[in-house]
Amino acid sequence: MEEFRYIPKNELFKCSVDLPGARKFFVWDGVPEGLPFREMPALDVSAAFDVSSRMERMEYPVCLECVPKKAVEIVPEEGVLTQVIFVRVSPSEVLGRVRINCDRPGSYEVVLCSHTTGQERFSTKETVEVNVCGGAKLDLVVMQNENSLSVHKSDFRIKAEENSSLKINIITLHAGNVSNRLQCLLSGKKAECCLNGLYLEDGEQNIDTDITLIHNAEECVSHQLFKGILSGHSRSRFTGEVVVSPSAQKTEAYQANNNLLVSDDARASSDPHLVIYADDVKCSHGSTAGSVGDQELFYMRSRGISESEARILQQQAFAAAVLEQVSKGELRERLSCLVERRLRGENTVCAGCGKGCC
Amino acid sequence: MENLLEIKNLHARIGDKEILKGVDLVIKPGEVHAIMGRNGSGKSTLSAVLAGNTNYTVTEGSITYRGQDLLKMSPEERSWAGIFLGFQYPVEIPGVTNVNFMRTAVNEHRRQKGLPPLSAAEYLKLMREKMAYVEMDPSFSSRGVNVGFSGGEKKRNEVFQMAMLSPLLAILDETDSGLDVDALRIVANGVNRLKTSENAFVVITHYQRLLDYIVPDVVHVLYKGRIVKTAGKELAAEVEAHGYDEFE
Numbered sequence: 001m002e003e004f005r006y007i008p009k010n011e012l013f014k015c016s017v018d019l020p021g022a023r024k025f026f027v028w029d030g031v032p033e034g035l036p037f038r039e040m041p042a043l044d045v046s047a048a049f050d051v052s053s054r055m056e057r058m059e060y061p062v063c064l065e066c067v068p069k070k071a072v073e074i075v076p077e078e079g080v081l082t083q084v085i086f087v088r089v090s091p092s093e094v095l096g097r098v099r100i101n102c103d104r105p106g107s108y109e110v111v112l113c114s115h116t117t118g119q120e121r122f123s124t125k126e127t128v129e130v131n132v133c134g135g136a137k138l139d140l141v142v143m144q145n146e147n148s149l150s151v152h153k154s155d156f157r158i159k160a161e162e163n164s165s166l167k168i169n170i171i172t173l174h175a176g177n178v179s180n181r182l183q184c185l186l187s188g189k190k191a192e193c194c195l196n197g198l199y200l201e202d203g204e205q206n207i208d209t210d211i212t213l214i215h216n217a218e219e220c221v222s223h224q225l226f227k228g229i230l231s232g233h234s235r236s237r238f239t240g241e242v243v244v245s246p247s248a249q250k251t252e253a254y255q256a257n258n259n260l261l262v263s264d265d266a267r268a269s270s271d272p273h274l275v276i277y278a279d280d281v282k283c284s285h286g287s288t289a290g291s292v293g294d295q296e297l298f299y300m301r302s303r304g305i306s307e308s309e310a311r312i313l314q315q316q317a318f319a320a321a322v323l324e325q326v327s328k329g330e331l332r333e334r335l336s337c338l339v340e341r342r343l344r345g346e347n348t349v350c351a352g353c354g355k356g357c358c
Numbered sequence: 359m360e361n362l363l364e365i366k367n368l369h370a371r372i373g374d375k376e377i378l379k380g381v382d383l384v385i386k387p388g389e390v391h392a393i394m395g396r397n398g399s400g401k402s403t404l405s406a407v408l409a410g411n412t413n414y415t416v417t418e419g420s421i422t423y424r425g426q427d428l429l430k431m432s433p434e435e436r437s438w439a440g441i442f443l444g445f446q447y448p449v450e451i452p453g454v455t456n457v458n459f460m461r462t463a464v465n466e467h468r469r470q471k472g473l474p475p476l477s478a479a480e481y482l483k484l485m486r487e488k489m490a491y492v493e494m495d496p497s498f499s500s501r502g503v504n505v506g507f508s509g510g511e512k513k514r515n516e517v518f519q520m521a522m523l524s525p526l527l528a529i530l531d532e533t534d535s536g537l538d539v540d541a542l543r544i545v546a547n548g549v550n551r552l553k554t555s556e557n558a559f560v561v562i563t564h565y566q567r568l569l570d571y572i573v574p575d576v577v578h579v580l581y582k583g584r585i586v587k588t589a590g591k592e593l594a595a596e597v598e599a600h601g602y603d604e605f606e
Contacts, residue, residue, distance in 0.1 A: 294413075299449035302409050303463040303519060304437035304470075313462065317453025317502075 019111070019330055022081040027072055029089055030096040030126075036073040040099060043067050043127065043157065067127045071097035076108035076138070081328065086114040088122040088150070096126035102164075105135030109328060113143045114152065121149040121176075130158040130166070134188055137165040139327050143335065146175040148203055153179040162188025162217070169326050171335055172199040172207055173342050179208040186213070186220040186248075197226040198322040200342050201234035201266070211240040213255075215248040215278075224255040227322050229315050229343070230266035241273040242283065249278050255285040260292065260318045262311070315343050361422070362387050362527055362558050363408075368419035370407050377403040379583035380419070385527070388555040392569055392594060393562045395580035396602050401562045402446060404580070405531040408560075409443035410436050423527070437463075438470040440526030440557075444516040444533050451503040456515070459503045460485065460522055467523060488521035492548040509536035510545075517548040524552070529560045534568035546571030566598040581605045 026033045043064065076082045088094065102108050116122045132138045146152060152175055160166045172178055178199075186193060199207045213222055228236045238257045259268035270287035292314050300310035319339050326332040363385040370378040377400045385391055395401050407414050408421070410433035421428040428436065451459065464484070465475040476484065489496055492514040504512050513533050520528055530549070534542055549559065549572050561572055569577075569591065577593035578585045579602070586605045587593065 295449050296451050298409075298411055298433060299445065299451070300459070300463075301433035302437055302443050302445075303459070304434050304466045304523065305459075305463050306434050306466060307432070309462060309466065313454050313459070314451075317451060320453040 019081055019083060019328075019334075022083045022111075023077070024083045024085070027084060027086045027096075027098075029087075029092070030072075030094040030124075032072045032084075035084070037070055038073065039069045040071040040073070040097070042069075043129070066095055066125065068095055068097045071099045071129070074098065074100045074110060076100070076102060076110050078104075078106035078108060081109045081111065081331075083111040083113070086112065086124075088114075088116040088124060088146070089118075091120035091122055093123040093125070096124065097129075098126060099129045100131070100138070100140065102132045102136040102138050104133065107137045107139075109139045111141045111143065111331065114146060116146040116150050119147055119149065121151070122146065123151045125153045126155070128154060128156045130156060130168075132158075132160045132164040132166050132191075134162040134164055136161075138167070140166070140168045141326055141328075141331060141335075142168065142170040143173065144171070144175050144178060145173040145338075148174070148176045148205065150176040150178075152177070154181065156180070156182040156184075158182065158184040158193075160184070160186050160188070160191040160193055163190050164188065165192045167194040167325070167327065168196070169322065170195075170197040170199075170209075171322075171339070172197070172201075173338055174200065175205065175207070177206045179210070181208075181210040182212070184211070184213045184222075186215050186222065187217060189217045189219055191217065191220045192222070193220070194223045194325065195226075196224070196322050196325045198319055198339070199226075199228045199236060200319075200339065201228065201230045201236060202232040203234060204232070205234040206236070207234075208237045209239070209257075210237075211255075213240075213242045213253070215242070215244045215251045215253060217248055219250045220248065221252040222254070224257075225322060225325070226257045227318060228257075228259045228268060229262060229318060230259060230268055231262035233263075233265045235266070236268045238268075238270045238272070238287070240271070240285070241275060242285065244274075244276040244278050244281055244283065246277040249280045251278060251281040251283065253281070253283040257287040258318075259287075259289040260315065261289060262292070262315070312340070312343050316340055319343075360387075360424075361385065362424060363428075364420075364422040366420045366422075368404075368407070368421065369417045370403055370414050371417055372403065372414050376417070377414075377583055378407070381580075381583070381585055383578070383585065385558050385560065387526070387558055389576065390553070390559045390561065390572060390574045392574035392577045392591075393560060393580055393585075394564065394577060394594065394597050396564075399580045399602075400583045401580055402531055405443055405446075405529045405560075405562055408436075408529055409433060409441065434466070437523070437525075438467060442520050442523055442525035442528045444513075444520060444528065444530040446531040446533075446535060448504045448507075448512040448516055450505045450507075452505050454503050455500055456503050457481075457485070457499040460499075460519060463519070464522055484522065488518055491521050491551055492517045493544050494518055510538065510541035513537060513541065513545050514548070517545050521548065521552055524557075526557045527560070528552075528557065529562065531562045532564065533561070534563055534565065542568065543571060566594045569594045579605060 025035050242253045244251045257270045268289045272285040274283050323336050365383040368381040461481050579587040
């Protein structure tokens with residue numbers, strides 16, 4: 001006879017990234033605890049998104065027909081950090097849908113964390129809709145920390161209206177095969193958006209980042225900074241497209257992807273694009289892939305910093321530019337600490353490991 | 359007295375180009391040596407080889423430091439053993455703060471000596487004390503290592519780092535280059551405060567003016583990869599007056 005043992009869900013995963021004053025919610029295998037879970041209107045696949053020239057050619061990480069009707073709804077409260085922790089428990093495929101709705105002007109902060117428990121092969125496909133209404137400001141941090149067998153495909157569909165401000169930082173500490181696709185539409189005048197990402201990879205990991213950012217109104221500003229540190233046999237692929245539509249005069253758009261290759265066998269591919277239909281714009285893009293600087297390394301070693309420690313300092317420094325973008329101080333410190341531990345090859349399971357760091 | 363450093367017939371090259379062609383040099387604790395020479399005479403190569411820069415290959419000769427074969431030691435081991443190189447062009451490390459950089463270095467030194475790491479408060483106390491040696495503003499500690507520093511600030515940062523690590527053998531590679539008179543005086547004062555009977559300094563320079571502030575016991579002229587003349591401090595004035603032509 002098989003023995004069953006009941007383990008309450010809240011015993012399975014303890015998040016100790018304890019952010020004082022935060023509203024904290026869990027989502028277990030796609031099902032939320034304490035947050036609304038209800039039917040939502042169909043996904044916005046309006047013509048505006050389709051300005052992108054690549055749109056048709058791209059394969060969606062999540063097929064549009066598969067997007068569930070029921071969505072986890074996150075309505076952030078002004079002045080209170082909302083932390084939602086997605087935990088994978090049973091090794092079935094999860095098709096998820098999440099809606100972050102900032103439908104009133106104000107300043108909002110949301111942290112989404114995704115984790116796996118145990119060493120099973122988890123597959124997660126989700127659509128994350130983010131709406132930032134006129135005059136609203138959203139600071140969203142997405143932290144991904146999963147096991148090396150996990151497959152996680154996220155399709156972010158972001159809409160920022162007039163005079164809104166949006167910042168998204170995606171920190172991928174660890175995972176097996178990740179695909180983050182972001183489609184961001186700046187639909188109203190003077191919308192601002194910062195999309196940043198940091199991905200740390202080793203072993204056989206693979207991380208794809210695919211961005212389509214559409215400036216569809218005048219005087220919008222966008223900044224993108226995506227950085228990757230790759231070791232082992234890991235792979236990363238960055239595809240980024242910024243589209244400036246004919247009406248989007250006085251656009252400012254900047255995009256950068258920098259990769260640090262720590263091992264001989266790691267590979268980074270980077271493919272930034274600008275598609276500009278307006279004539280009065282400031283846009284730039286660039287990408288780099290390189291290894292650690294020998295001069296810096298020698299300088300540090302000449303001060304008595306061992307080679308391995310010097311390499312970690314360099315990698316931390318490389319990551320710092322993205323981490324600095326996390327506005328909330330406590331969260332930034334904890335993420336920096338997790339990144340450091342990850343670079344040292346230590347345990348980054350942030351659940352009660354007793355290291356006192358997070 | 360036992361030699362601190364003994365260089366015998368040192369030959370070194372970068373790529374295919376031989377730069378040092380048989381350098382001999384003996385340094386004892388408590389001494390200040392000046393090495394003068396033209397651009398390309400091998401001054402910076404000598405300091406790079408002493409610090410363990412792997413861009414240079416030693417093809418012949420030996421370097422003995424406190425009885426040990428220096429050439430077998432890694433750059434960090436040399437640092438732990440008390441060697442310090444003040445860089446002619448200090449390296450910028452964006453993203454690594456000065457405080458994080460030096461605290462890591464100081465604590466690695468302590469770990470090698472079997473000492474516990476300094477607490478944040480202990481480190482700050484030591485840092486402020488040593489920054490005062492070179493009249494450096496403590497706000498520099500939160501900035502990226504040498505990032506956006508002026509020429510003078512970079513050199514002061516080198517001397518500050520030297521003060522933090524209290525080396526036994528400090529090699530200052532053209533620390534005077536790019537300094538105005540005030541900065542030169544500050545840097546030189548910092549060096550003079552660190553002088554003891556236990557440690558030694560090698561000051562590498564083109565000009566005499568630094569040697570007005572840091573007075574050497576011995577002056578060497580390096581010419582085409584060899585030390586061609588060694589004398590007392592009066593040699594510096596002679597070089598300044600007549601140039602290097604007489605060593606042709």
